[in-house]
Amino acid sequence: MEALVKASAPGRLDFLNTHQDYKGLPVVSVAVNMRTRVEMEASKVFEIESLNTGEKCIFQDPQIAGRTFCDYVKAAVLALWKHGVYLRGFKSVVRSDIPIGAGMASSAALLVSLIAAALRLANREADRATVAELAYVAEREILGVPCGRLDQYGSAFGKVAVIHPKPPVRVEALEMPGGVFVVLDSGVRHSTAEVHSKRQAELQQAVEMLKAELGIYSEGYWDFPWGVLYDKPNAVEKLPSPLRERVLFTLEMQRSTERALAYLKRRDLPTEEILRKVGAEMLLQHRLLSELYDVSLPELDRLVEEAVNAGAYGAKLSGAGLGGVVIALAPNRETAEKIGRRSSAVKWWAVEVDEGLKYGD
Numbered sequence: 001m002e003a004l005v006k007a008s009a010p011g012r013l014d015f016l017n018t019h020q021d022y023k024g025l026p027v028v029s030v031a032v033n034m035r036t037r038v039e040m041e042a043s044k045v046f047e048i049e050s051l052n053t054g055e056k057c058i059f060q061d062p063q064i065a066g067r068t069f070c071d072y073v074k075a076a077v078l079a080l081w082k083h084g085v086y087l088r089g090f091k092s093v094v095r096s097d098i099p100i101g102a103g104m105a106s107s108a109a110l111l112v113s114l115i116a117a118a119l120r121l122a123n124r125e126a127d128r129a130t131v132a133e134l135a136y137v138a139e140r141e142i143l144g145v146p147c148g149r150l151d152q153y154g155s156a157f158g159k160v161a162v163i164h165p166k167p168p169v170r171v172e173a174l175e176m177p178g179g180v181f182v183v184l185d186s187g188v189r190h191s192t193a194e195v196h197s198k199r200q201a202e203l204q205q206a207v208e209m210l211k212a213e214l215g216i217y218s219e220g221y222w223d224f225p226w227g228v229l230y231d232k233p234n235a236v237e238k239l240p241s242p243l244r245e246r247v248l249f250t251l252e253m254q255r256s257t258e259r260a261l262a263y264l265k266r267r268d269l270p271t272e273e274i275l276r277k278v279g280a281e282m283l284l285q286h287r288l289l290s291e292l293y294d295v296s297l298p299e300l301d302r303l304v305e306e307a308v309n310a311g312a313y314g315a316k317l318s319g320a321g322l323g324g325v326v327i328a329l330a331p332n333r334e335t336a337e338k339i340g341r342r343s344s345a346v347k348w349w350a351v352e353v354d355e356g357l358k359y360g361d
Helices: 069-082 106-121 128-142 150-157 192-214 226-231 233-237 243-264 271-291 298-309 333-342
Strands: 005-016 027-042 046-050 056-059 090-096 160-164 170-174 180-185 314-318 325-330 347-351
Touching (some): 005 106, 005 243, 005 271, 005 314, 005 325, 027 150, 027 243, 027 347, 046 069, 069 106, 090 106, 106 150, 128 150, 150 160, 180 333, 192 233, 226 233, 226 243, 233 243, 243 271, 271 298, 271 325, 298 314, 298 325, 298 333, 325 333
Antiparallel strands (some): 005 027, 027 090, 027 160, 314 325
8 A cells, every 4th residue: 555654663671660650750761673663544434454463453433342453543543532633534554573462562662653643644743742642541541551651652752761750751861881682582471451450459559558657648659759668668567468579679679770870871980880780780670570579480580590691781571571571781782692592582682772753664
C-alpha cells in the first residue's frame, strides 16, 4: 500500500529503578535500535494488520474486549477521541523488531507510533510529550494495564532518558559515557498486568499501614512520600512480610539509582571506572528485584551470572520480570557479542542507543 504517513518508535531497556515509575519515582530508560513501524492512510473504517503476527482487525466502533493487538489499536483510537481528534478511519500496517512480552515495551512502541501517525494523518501536530501521554492514557486508563509512564515516555523521547513520572512529567536527557548494551532473551513470556497488579496491591496495603503509623496523608502508593521513610526505619520494620520487603525494595532501589545517576553525570572519572560503578548498581538492583520484590526467575538469574562471567560490568532484568529479557552493560561491542554467544539466552542482540519517535522511513 502507498502510505501517506509513516511513523516509528523504539523499544526500550528498563535500565535503572525498575518497578518504581508507578510509585512516582524517577526511572531511567534506554531506547534501542529495535523499532515498531506504522504506515497509515485515510479510510472510511479502521483497518489494520500486523505483518509480524498476521493479526488483522476491522472496526468502526472501538469497543474494548480484552488486551489483544486489536484492543490496543482501539485504545489508541479512543485516546485520540478523548483528546478531541476524531478520525473517521484509517488503513494501516504494522511491523516490529521488538519481541512481544519480553520487557522491552513492545506495546508502548505500538501505541506511540500508532498515535503519532494518526495525529499527523489528522493534520494535528503534537510534541513527544503529548504523544507519550496519549499512549499512557490508552494503556493505563482505557486498557486498564497497571503501568507507570516509563514505557510510553521512554519510547517517545528515545536515547537515554531520566523520566520523572509525577505530573507534570519531566524528561531529562542523559549521555552514556560509553559501553554497549546486550539484550539476552530468556524465552519466558510474562504479563505486565499480572505482575504489576500483585505488587501494587501489596504496596497499597503497606501504605495504608504506614499512613496510620506515621500520620501521613497520601492517596496511595503513587503519591506516597517515600523519602520520609529513610528516617523512620522502625515504622518499616513493623510491617509484616512481604509488605516490609516491598517497601525496603522501594527505598534501596531509589538509593541505588541516585548513586548510579551521580556516577553517570561525572566527567572527572575514567569511563571504565564510571561503567564499573554503574554495573555494580545494576547487579545490586537485580538482587533487590529477586530477593525483595520476587520478580526474578532462575533463568534470569543465570543469564545475569553468565553475562558477568563473560565480561559484563553489570546486568539485570528489564521490565516487569518473571520472564522476558536481561540487559547487560559491556565495555565494547566485541565483549557484548561474546556475552551473547556464551549465554543460555534463546536469542540475543547487541544493541545501539536510538532516537525516539520519528516520522518517515
